[in-house]
Amino acid sequence: MQDKDKIIFTVNGTEIECKKGEMLLTVLLREGFDIPHLCYHESVTPYASCRLCLVEVNRGNGFRIATSCNHPVFEGMEVKLNTEGVAEERKNVFEVLIAQAPESEKLRLYAAKWGVRETTYRIQEGDCILCGLCERVCREVIGASAITFAGRGANKELTTPYKVQSSSCIGCGACAYVCPTDSIKVFDKGFIREIPKLHAKFELVPCRICGKPVTTKEHLEFLKKTKIEKATLETCDECKKKEYAFLVASQGHM
């Protein structure tokens, strides 16, 4: 690291070094601090919607509560974690999140880990917290932009454009993978893959060895353009294991 790119700042009084331009939460997680977060993922740009990764940052003469996921680190920055103020607001944020997505078991477990087990607010229906991770992963990582937000304010919802299956959706399931509340679910039944939340239905390609379903044709096309090993793409997990075992047995492991 060149010196001019280096930034030194303090967390609860301890000095920490990082690179210029890094976001605070990225550094904190790397340094081993445990900060709750739901809408953050290292592979996409921060969105700062869940409001859980709150910290206190010096500003002017005092400290102010701010989200850390989208806060660039600056020289001389002083950060306080888990202050009384932060804890109180975080509890409230967890409570409104639980009220918003009471059907998400994953969210309840996560909140319980942070000491919030119930909510004082009126319970609604659903399991999505509109964190937008799926939308960003689909747009920034997959490049499909098959997912979108519709509506505004209290009527905002996560869906596909025009609420029909997106022609750009490849059925890869990356959205379901990153979803912090398990709101997006992928069902494989026989040779059919369904993602109900995205109104999506795909046919699955059979394994080139055993004929069991692997993944969607569109997903395979996408994977062929990546750096992933091409030869075993159309192979199911079970057959991949066998194939690797055969290779090791017949050719040795050197």
Next chain:
Amino acid sequence: MQRGWSMKVTTIEELNKIKERGFLNLYPQEKMRISIGTATCGKISGGDDVFNAARMYVENSGIKADVIETGCIGFCQEEPIVSVTKPNGVIIFYSKVTPEDALKIISLSIEGKVFKEKLLGKITEEDFIIAGESRRTEENKFSQDEKEAPLLSQHPFYKKQIKIVLRNCGFINPDSIEEYIARGGYFTAMKVILEGWEPERVIQEIINSGLRGRGGGGFPTGKKWKSCREAKGYPKYVICNADEGDPGAYMDRSVLEGDPHSVIEGMIIGAFAIGANHGYIYVRHEYPLAVKRFANAVAQAREMGFLGKNIFGKNFDFDIKIAKGGGAFVCGESTALMASLEGNVGEPRAKFIHTVESGVWDKPSNLNNVETWANVPVIIDRGADWFKKIGTKGSTGTKVFSLVGKVKRTGLVEVPMGITLREMIFDIGGGSSTNKKFKAIQTGGPSGGAIPVLENGKSGNGSLIDLPVDFDRLTEVGSMMGSGGMIVMDEETCMVDVARYFTNFLVDESCGKCTTCREGLRHAAGKLNAICEGKGKKEHIEILKDLAEVIAEASLCALGGTAPNPLLSTLKYFPEEYDEHINEKVCRALVCKALITYSIDENKCTACRICEKECPSGAISGGKNVIHKIDPQKCIKCNVCFDVCKYGAVIVSSGKYSRRCEHTKTNLKPIKERVS
């Protein structure tokens, strides 16, 4: 359309020639000039009909007169306002003019007479704010009627106003660049560019003037320009924020409809100072007339070479594009506006990195409100010291407010900062329009709060009626300047209902990006709705306070940060109303439907059957010579019986509070007296 020149204007002499031409338009020597207010406020009061009638009449009768459209002179409630400029220089204003009145006005004006019935006032001398020029008239040339007419500047609505931003609104034809130039327009921009001012000098002048952003935040404009000038990156953008969304505020619309060139000139100067070659105006799609007039103004400015390549013949390029907003309140927030401008969803982002460094397309972008831009040419022309003398130390200059609500005179008023609320509502507003006690003034729209002004004119007792209005004082008392909406409320306004209304507005208008604003406001609105419906519980107050704190502290943008203001200010200043709603299920303003009941006073009822006929839910029983009764089960509390009863018989009540309808007719005796 007044076109016909193809020359680009590159010298002061050329501009002076246009000025002379425009001056003759404004103050014709041989004929009359009849101006009709056809801004949106004029149009909805029938300004177009008046305009057409006047034009037809002038055309058909061969009277020597120009009939032109103009913007709003501020007194919106009196629209359509017609002004007649006579060859002797006097301008006479008439209010609430009908097409028939317009014809009378024209024919009387020819005879040197004044149509006294609709007379508002006259203008005999004017100080053009720019260049310090003025226009005087000779009184000995006036007719008797004209001499007797009162001065418009002495009208209580105008007496305390200082017009800087609204300097041309209602005087010039907004579609005529010549008339804008006639009143000193474009001379400042030309001076700055032709004289080769250092951009830093322009910025320093704005910094010295103390001008603060008029869009609501009140950030020092000069400081913003300086940061944007110093920011790395090219191209740079200057943007005009005309996404005016506060309920009850419409000063930006009025400026764009009445004087679009003042904004363009401000932007030219700003772009020059900042070093930007690209400008945008982000204007509400719901303001079609403002868009039309601004677009026309941009086209005219291009023709004259004030926009485009090599402005004023110098090596400086700048042009303005118009972007129309899709109707989202949140797009008035700077980062959401820029996202929308880029073609993305109008959602704000955090401003840890300021937009002056990384705004539209991650380039340095300087956003100012319409009113801020319109101030710029005047400040540069008259100098910071002149501007600073107006207003208070921390908030210099003037502010345009839209004064609405329960006052006698409503409209757009431009007053020096530091004017007290008392002056606003009693001197300018003329006191209560309903003869009821004032209760509060709501400033700053949904992001602002309600300020108590208890009793009529009395100070003390928690009343803030003598509060000087400026950025800092309003924030201190828990409200904010916002874009300048000022809604006067009296005792017939329920403060819990006010908080409920604004919070529900924000629930719909929040972009929904961050949890605290979207969900927090939803829950706050739910509690407020419950309280208004008589389902409030004691613990709701604590929950509301908790929610307000988390929404204000942990939200992403200023919309969320200020969203609890209506709730917090009413909780702070009117806790007794919340108490009554929750504990006694009583609404003292008799507004919350679930808490009020309607009844008929048997000693007053004349059995006239009008309320029985008008009741939409068939809740009123009665008949000929039978005292009418309201069935509470069927009553939907629509207030129709209250409105139609002329005998003071209908009573609306809630606990110990009640109100009786007005007793205006006496031709029937109460049925009780008649029968017995």
